[in-house]
Amino acid sequence: MRTYKNTEQLWNLTGSSERIVLVAHTNPDGDAIGSVSAMYYFLKQTGRNAAMIVPNAFPDFLSCLNPADSPVSIYRNDPQECNRIIAEADLIICMDMSGPSRIDEMSDAVFQDSKAKRILIDHHLNPVAGPFDVVISDTEVSSTCELLLSMILQAPDIAGDIDKLNLDCATSIAAGMLTDTNNFANSIFPSTLERFSMLLKRGVDRDALYNAIFCSYSASRMKLMGHLLSEKMTLIQDGSVAFITLDKAEKDRYSYCTGDSEGFVNLPLKIRGVCMSALLTEDDGFVKVSLRSKGTLDVNLFARQYCNGGGHRNASGGRLYMDISETAAYFTASIEDYFKKA
Numbered sequence: 184m185r186t187y188k189n190t191e192q193l194w195n196l197t198g199s200s201e202r203i204v205l206v207a208h209t210n211p212d213g214d215a216i217g218s219v220s221a222m223y224y225f226l227k228q229t230g231r232n233a234a235m236i237v238p239n240a241f242p243d244f245l246s247c248l249n250p251a252d253s254p255v256s257i258y259r260n261d262p263q264e265c266n267r268i269i270a271e272a273d274l275i276i277c278m279d280m281s282g283p284s285r286i287d288e289m290s291d292a293v294f295q296d297s298k299a300k301r302i303l304i305d306h307h308l309n310p311v312a313g314p315f316d317v318v319i320s321d322t323e324v325s326s327t328c329e330l331l332l333s334m335i336l337q338a339p340d341i342a343g344d345i346d347k348l349n350l351d352c353a354t355s356i357a358a359g360m361l362t363d364t365n366n367f368a369n370s371i372f373p374s375t376l377e378r379f380s381m382l383l384k385r386g387v388d389r390d391a392l393y394n395a396i397f398c399s400y401s402a403s404r405m406k407l408m409g410h411l412l413s414e415k416m417t418l419i420q421d422g423s424v425a426f427i428t429l430d431k432a433e434k435d436r437y438s439y440c441t442g443d444s445e446g447f448v449n450l451p452l453k454i455r456g457v458c459m460s461a462l463l464t465e466d467d468g469f470v471k472v473s474l475r476s477k478g479t480l481d482v483n484l485f486a487r488q489y490c491n492g493g494g495h496r497n498a499s500g501g502r503l504y505m506d507i508s509e510t511a512a513y514f515t516a517s518i519e520d521y522f523k524k525a
């Protein structure tokens with residue numbers, strides 16, 4: 184089992200601090216909300232209180248993790264009140280974020296105006312350690328939640344006994360692990376399954392969690408997915424590249440809500456022979472580009488060269504400043520150009 188040498192520092196600091204604030208990244212996902220709520224529930228179990236603040240709203244399916252007695256605050260909804268809470272904190276714990284840029288407009292309050300001690304708990308590559316008093320970082324885990332569970336097991340109140348952990352905390356940790364691994368499809372380490380098995384032993388209802396997280400589409404979102412796959416998916420480059428366009432009229436027709444096309448860009452990669460996929464979505468004043476690839480095909484480079492963007496080798500994004508009706512031709516020509524040069 185993995186252990187972390189600065190865990191003692193973490194629990195000493197939470198034990199000696201009066202006002203603790205828990206923070207996670209913009210566009211919070213299951214690991215972000217899972218890790219802050221798990222930390223909240225664990226601190227509560229040990230007799231401590233904490234406030235949770237994230238920069239903007241999170242998807243509805245994660246509200247099952249949100250503590251009813253002290254819900255997560257959304258910075259964008261009330262920056263003044265959030266600034267006040269952050270300013271009064273003597274300890275800020277940043278989770279599932281590699282550095283200040285990941286919390287956007289919240290970053291001044293947390294990193295410049297605050298005199299609190301800061302702790303980072305994260306699993307991303309190249310964390311920005313400078314602004315933190317304690318950094319707990321491990322990239323060889325599935326998620327921040329998995330990392331947090333290891334630290335909680337080392338805490339004096341638990342001392343390795345998972346049965347001493349409250350079920351709400353265990354459930355939040357499980358949610359972060361389920362979402363960051365996409366239901367155990369990727370980012371799996373030997374420790375991941377060992378840790379998850381402990382959570383099951385503790386009594387986490389995996390079936391309920393799976394249904395809440397992965398079976399949460401609205402009917403209109405499901406119909407939009409069907410429409411895009413059946414009517415809007417184009418295969419080019421001898422069937423190795425797929426792209427889908429989504430315009431505003433279609434958004435209206437399918438009562439589109441923010442996040443409704445989340446994950447759609449991955450779907451064409453399920454086709455045999457497809458190694459790159461793009462979703463081109465009409466937005467206000469630009470077309471949002473999402474790119475995914477398999478193996479060594481570098482969509483970061485493609486995003487930089489043709490889409491005013493960037494990201495990672497297998498997952499990138501960008502923006503096109505043209506009408507949505509022009510994007511299919513532009514994308515097709517760009518792909519031809521990119522593959523010719525490669």
Ligand SMILES: [Mn+2]
Binds near residue numbers: 214306363
């Ligand atoms: Mn994560």
